[in-house]
Amino acid sequence: MGLMVGTGFAGVGFALFGTAVGCCGVAWRDEVIVGVALPARPDGADEIAGHAATRASLAAEHPDFVEGEPPPAVAAAIDGMIALLAGEPIDLADIRVDLDGMPDFHRRVYEVTRAIPPGSTLTYGEVAARLGMPGAAQAVGQALGRNPVPIIVPCHRVLAAGGALGGFSAPGGAATKQRILRIEGALPAPAPTLFDDLFADS
Template sequence: MSAGLGMALFDTGVGCCGVVWGENGIVSVALPANPRHGGGVAGNPAGAARARTRASLAAAYPDAAEGPVPAEARAAIDGMVALLAGAPVDLAEVRVDLAGVPEFHERVYEVARAIPPGQTLTYGEVAVRLGMPGAAQAVGQALGSNPIPIIIPCHRVVAAGGLGGFSAPGGSATKRRMLEIEGALAPPPPTLFDDLFADS
């Protein structure tokens, strides 16, 4: 199944991400192995962070080869970079390859892809849109298995009382950072620590 797959790394507002594509669309997106939350990657040089993202994708897709990026994959990468720079980019038209993904998960992902940048739904609201009220936990499990974050924006689905979990590297801190960039959450107020370094 992995024959003919291509792979590329790209830098975003949360760090180095990776993407794998095939003839039927985007197969996988890897969020940074060492996410960046505002500043640099603490204790991890950029090269090490890129190496970890590459290793993560290579382990999952050992036959994916780095090389020239076709136009369709390049457009998807450019869209993700713009989105994570704060542009209100809609990635709903990017082709994704969900071969082997359970049908219920596909339905959850379809609802998630319809959430515009800067907006969120709760797990329960997604379940209601699927006509399955009470299935919030199953929705959360499906989103936790999302192979194509950013393009399938699982970070825009939150718990009723807060952010909820996030299975990607960096956990809920990465989720919060992505929602802040998109304007769905206000960034935290500056701390005394920030103020001290702002004056230095």
């Protein structure tokens, strides 16, 4: 796993990188991250198809960007995301992201969400309460559904009431959310099946 880049240029660009959950991507402008794409084929598709799908997703979102070598700050952010998705409790709160085009409420939601450490979760209602807006859980969910930089703004760490997973706008939906939370240790690993036990003893 690691970077997969073309020639590109320094001002704006995007790059793909391999992670434990598949091929992800990042887009930047002047060393500030403007978008993160989770695997566009989280269904176990072959590697080439996974790269192509994530590349197409980023190109559609950022049509004027060219695939290229990420500048140092972006490369460091990529390393952090790779480590986090491999199970390391990495803090990504210092990564610079561009949220200027987002409504003020969304930016406030993202600020609270960025403060949730790996292995922990909040509910939509708890995020709303921390904003001083109890009763705004649905609006919090809508803001997180428009999160342009998942993983860096860890919207997967925000759950529905009662610990239910809730929605997740990335490809794979709740299954992708559950997988990342398990990697981070926020959810227990699935119980082994009879077949797992049989293969373990063979």
